[in-house]
């Protein structure tokens with residue numbers, strides 16, 4: 001039976017984000033993992049704006065991520081991991097607290113500019129608790145949504161954040177240089193290490209350094225892939241018709257045929273300009289992968305690679321034209337399903353596997369901390385909304401994702417929550433109409449709530465229960481706002497009230 005269960009867990013690669021039918025048997029629980037004799041090193045590697053389907057270890061048609069593929073071959077690979085929000089700061093705080101954004105309180109990037117996160121009972125940061133329990137804590141982040149203003153550095157004894165430009169982002173190679181220098185000086189010191197490294201290279205505008213900028217070229221195979229994803233350039237052109245600055249964040253140097261000849265220099269969305277965006281995205285991804293490999297090598301040099309709990313995870317996806325959207329921020333599947341890979345210490349002797357079980361980023365920290373005893377960490381383990389997915393008894397069959405409070409200008413407004421369960425996706429709008437989608441039939445845009453009222457009632461009840469559980473009491477934003485951070489967020493495309501979408505209407 002156990003062998004059969006393991007076989008079933010080895011689900012085939014879907015590659016295109018296909019979802020199992022709603023009525024299909026649930027994927028078996030991920031395998032059980034044992035416990036370590038002592039607190040191990042923990043390495044958390046977060047990849048910003050990472051589109052799961054563009055990673056070769058998640059089935060992409062290009063070999064974009066050979067170093068990560070090699071890591072995946074010796075890890076647990078989760079094929080259905082759901083981010084709590086397609087927004088950088090909220091999603092990272094979910095990783096650190098094991099809580100959904102409505103529970104840890106940081107419901108948008110811009111909120112971080114006025115109400116910093118504080119680690120307190122009920123929403124403790126694992127970094128703060130690990131530091132109190134004898135860990136050495138160090139973080140290296142690469143962009144302003146994780147700047148010091150936001151409070152996310154709480155608990156990190158060393159927090160590296162450098163402002164290299166107005167947009168305050170740095171390349172993986174520069175982040176790595178700081179990590180490697182720190183490891184040289186401190187890796188051998190006594191006490192287990194909690195190391196967090198954040199990379200930002202796949203966030204738009206996707207301008208990778210040579211030779212990655214020209215590594216991928218449009219061909220018929222790629223055009224076919226774009227068509228298979230249902231990307232509609234004409235619909236994109238319409239949606240972004242009044243937003244020149246959003247176009248500039250994504251589109252580059254279109255061939256002459258793609259220019260709107262009537263309006264000099266205007267960037268138009270065509271199938272080939274989407275392909276060109278993807279070429280730069282994939283180049284950014286390959287550059288990131290090369291640096292990720294260099295980080296793995298550094299962990300090996302310092303004796304950490306085989307001993308540590310190592311997590312590689314995306315904070316959210318990127319639409320790249322799908323669902324008539326270029327960026328992130330919305331609660332579509334391409335924005336909220338992320339890669340999640342976990343390499344356990346060699347001493348746990350866990351065979352590499354792929355799991356099709358639906359898991360949430362709220363589960364990451366509970367799963368890590370369940371692998372060893374950590375005296376005096378009860379307040380933290382008691383606050384988790386997520387669960388240990390490697391307990392051998394993991395049976396939760398739903399996960400929640402929330403829409404950022406920085407409303408993207410996609411024609412939607414107000415708060416939105418999505419509960420995923422089997423192949424059902426239930427959208428709850430506290431100020432509007434709820435909807436139900438069958439991802440196995442009709443996908444995310446054919447509302448079937450009227451056809452399945454009993455399913456809708458069940459998922460609505462589950463959603464409301466989850467939202468009522470320990471919601472953070474949100475403070476009102478103070479009068480003072482970090483204007484510099486707001487400016488940096490806007491440089492990254494998080495324009496006034498926007499999150500990664502078309503910003504102010506513009507006629508140019």
Ligand SMILES: [Zn+2]
Nearest residue numbers: 048049088315
């Ligand atoms: Zn992000």
